[in-house]
Amino acid sequence: MSAAIRAFFEHGYTGATIEAIAADASVSKVTVYKHFHDKDGLFAAAVEAECEKIRTPLLDGDGKGPLAERLVRFGMAMNAFLSRPELVKFERRLAAEIEHLPHLGECFLEAGPRRCHRTLSDLLRNASVRGELDIDDPILAADQLSSMFKGMGDLERRFATQQDPASVEKRIHAAVDMFMRSYGARECAR
Numbered sequence: 085m086s087a088a089i090r091a092f093f094e095h096g097y098t099g100a101t102i103e104a105i106a107a108d109a110s111v112s113k114v115t116v117y118k119h120f121h122d123k124d125g126l127f128a129a130a131v132e133a134e135c136e137k138i139r140t141p142l143l144d145g146d147g148k149g150p151l152a153e154r155l156v157r158f159g160m161a162m163n164a165f166l167s168r169p170e171l172v173k174f175e176r177r178l179a180a181e182i183e184h185l186p187h188l189g190e191c192f193l194e195a196g197p198r199r200c201h202r203t204l205s206d207l208l209r210n211a212s213v214r215g216e217l218d219i220d221d222p223i224l225a226a227d228q229l230s231s232m233f234k235g236m237g238d239l240e241r242r243f244a245t246q247q248d249p250a251s252v253e254k255r256i257h258a259a260v261d262m263f264m265r266s267y268g269a270r271e272c273a274r
């Protein structure tokens with residue numbers, strides 16, 4: 085998996101070859117095909133493995149500390165994950181490759197961002213069941229929160245040389261504050 089991630093990040097989908105990945109991993113091409121069936125399967129598995137780094141802090145079993153603090157930790161982890169130079173480079177290259185291989189977009193979204201979004205939605209749904217939040221549509225709420233986390237910083241991440249860490253932290257704390265004010269559990273009328 086490490087060899088596949090390195091190859092896709094460094095060379096993109098079209099530039100990465102099963103032969104080179106197998107050689108880097110010290111396995112045969114047959115072994116790669118046996119486990120992943122084809123290049124798309126290997127690509128999806130590599131995206132899933134990489135996105136686990138951001139999904140893991142979201143898993144509700146981690147649930148230590150107040151919800152707002154956990155959401156801030158996730159927002160900071162999300163920003164750090166997306167801001168890694170190799171990921172920015174990969175994202176740019178993938179956008180160009182999708183022009184010629186449109187199925188890659190769906191493959192990428194399903195293996196990575198959509199899985200992470202479902203995990204955040206589940207966390208918010210569980211928090212609502214526990215009474216920590218009052219949310220009718222956890223999928224929409226997850227979309228709103230992750231959009232606030234990215235904000236203008238998402239464009240800066242992709243098109244500028246660097247982001248101001250203080251601005252990132254301020255944006256994430258403000259997003260969680262606004263989210264909790266909007267969706268925080270209302271006290272029951274007595």
